[in-house]
Amino acid sequence: MTLAPEDHTQQIPQGGYYSQSAPPAPPAPPTPPLGEGSRPAPKRDRRVGQTAVTALLAAVLASGGTYAVTQLGDNGTSSTPTATATTNSNQNSSPTVVQGNVSAPDWSAVAAAVSPSVVSIDVTTQQGSGAGSGVVFDKSGHILTNNHVVGDAAGNGAITVTLSDGRTFGATIVGTDASTDLAVIKLTNGPSDLTPISLGDSEALKVGDPAMAVGNPLGLSGTVTTGIISALNRPVSTGTSSESPFGQQQSSGDEVVTNAIQTSAAINPGNSGGALVNGKGELIGINSSIASLGQSQGSQSGNIGIGFAIPVKEAKSIADQLIRSGKAEHAFLGVSTRDTVVTDGSAKRAGAQVVSVSSGTPAANAGIKNGDVIIAVDGQRVDSATALVAQIREMTAGDKTKLTIIRSGARQDVEVTLAVKPAS
Numbered sequence: 001m002t003l004a005p006e007d008h009t010q011q012i013p014q015g016g017y018y019s020q021s022a023p024p025a026p027p028a029p030p031t032p033p034l035g036e037g038s039r040p041a042p043k044r045d046r047r048v049g050q051t052a053v054t055a056l057l058a059a060v061l062a063s064g065g066t067y068a069v070t071q072l073g074d075n076g077t078s079s080t081p082t083a084t085a086t087t088n089s090n091q092n093s094s095p096t097v098v099q100g101n102v103s104a105p106d107w108s109a110v111a112a113a114v115s116p117s118v119v120s121i122d123v124t125t126q127q128g129s130g131a132g133s134g135v136v137f138d139k140s141g142h143i144l145t146n147n148h149v150v151g152d153a154a155g156n157g158a159i160t161v162t163l164s165d166g167r168t169f170g171a172t173i174v175g176t177d178a179s180t181d182l183a184v185i186k187l188t189n190g191p192s193d194l195t196p197i198s199l200g201d202s203e204a205l206k207v208g209d210p211a212m213a214v215g216n217p218l219g220l221s222g223t224v225t226t227g228i229i230s231a232l233n234r235p236v237s238t239g240t241s242s243e244s245p246f247g248q249q250q251s252s253g254d255e256v257v258t259n260a261i262q263t264s265a266a267i268n269p270g271n272s273g274g275a276l277v278n279g280k281g282e283l284i285g286i287n288s289s290i291a292s293l294g295q296s297q298g299s300q301s302g303n304i305g306i307g308f309a310i311p312v313k314e315a316k317s318i319a320d321q322l323i324r325s326g327k328a329e330h331a332f333l334g335v336s337t338r339d340t341v342v343t344d345g346s347a348k349r350a351g352a353q354v355v356s357v358s359s360g361t362p363a364a365n366a367g368i369k370n371g372d373v374i375i376a377v378d379g380q381r382v383d384s385a386t387a388l389v390a391q392i393r394e395m396t397a398g399d400k401t402k403l404t405i406i407r408s409g410a411r412q413d414v415e416v417t418l419a420v421k422p423a424s
Helices: 107-117 147-153 312-325 385-393
Strands: 009-012 057-061 086-088 096-098 118-125 128-136 142-145 158-162 168-177 182-187 210-215 223-240 255-263 275-277 283-292 307-311 335-344 347-357 373-377 400-407 410-417
Touching (some): 086 107, 096 107, 107 128, 107 223, 107 275, 118 142, 118 147, 128 147, 128 210, 142 312, 147 158, 147 168, 147 182, 158 182, 168 312, 182 312, 223 385, 255 283, 255 385, 283 312, 307 312, 335 373, 335 385, 335 400, 347 385
Antiparallel strands (some): 009 223, 057 283, 086 096, 118 128, 118 158, 128 142, 158 168, 168 182, 210 223, 210 275, 275 283, 283 307, 335 347, 400 410
């Protein structure tokens, strides 16, 4: 499919969502050796293959290529919570909210706690201007956002950050990581009264948990939307050389693949880099992309109830590295894989078939062989080459992981210790 420059459309397999029954497709071409481990590289919605599934969703980066001049105002209405929520103060980060009824959160309390920690980001380059969102990461003025929001400003652009109280500051790029679509910028002469966001635990999330997205959709700063966690460990790919909000190709050969949190909270262009929080007001993910059933050339998709966020565990790890050294390391497995369908007992299942193993890599050292089909990582199902990449991508070098493979018709578990991805 040919995309208009501003489409930012990618193909995403949805593991059952909007899927149609179809005979198994022929094996896809092998993915290149996983520089991040045994999986292809991560995010900006690129093509994500899934075996035996032919109907795919298109994912669209949730960044603002156009800026709406309208600003949200107080409409004078508010919902009445079913139970009282209390807010616990925290001197080092945003307050946390104790809900009186966790199944019916008081979102007004959550919005009040979180909003001071979410910022609007405007980027101006020779190619145009765009808008996105970010979260206050620490009191030193570091802001965590998406690479596709600020990456084009490197070297020849200007970044402006607006706090929730309306104060505006310039910012510079501290570091970017195209393969995870994450970036850290820092306020120039930032104030001393910043409120870093409280970090939650993305590993503790359950499908059905309530969630709120906070950001700058379509230039409407301070917007909050609510929903639930719709799915976890959703492999989302936005392809290589991620596109910017201006339709430009950024300089990265990595594919952006995320083991994403899927949410029904409305996410639209401009929400990129903003916060996805739980009912306590804790950051659980960085909003990054939205799904689309398709769009005509020259148009831009909006929310259809399927949005994706980078889990906070991965986002914090990358942010810490970028602040420390300006770059990030990634886990490495050392195999190339392709989508396949394999016999598993009396049934068949999708998996990632190994087509090559690089010598001296973690995979080779663990005894992984050509022809092995990887169907799970640490018990999490793997049903495509992209899903394998997403699982490895969120790990760190030195992690020990268990691969479940099918070899010669029989299941077995293989222990692997991941290494650092070699420089390309």
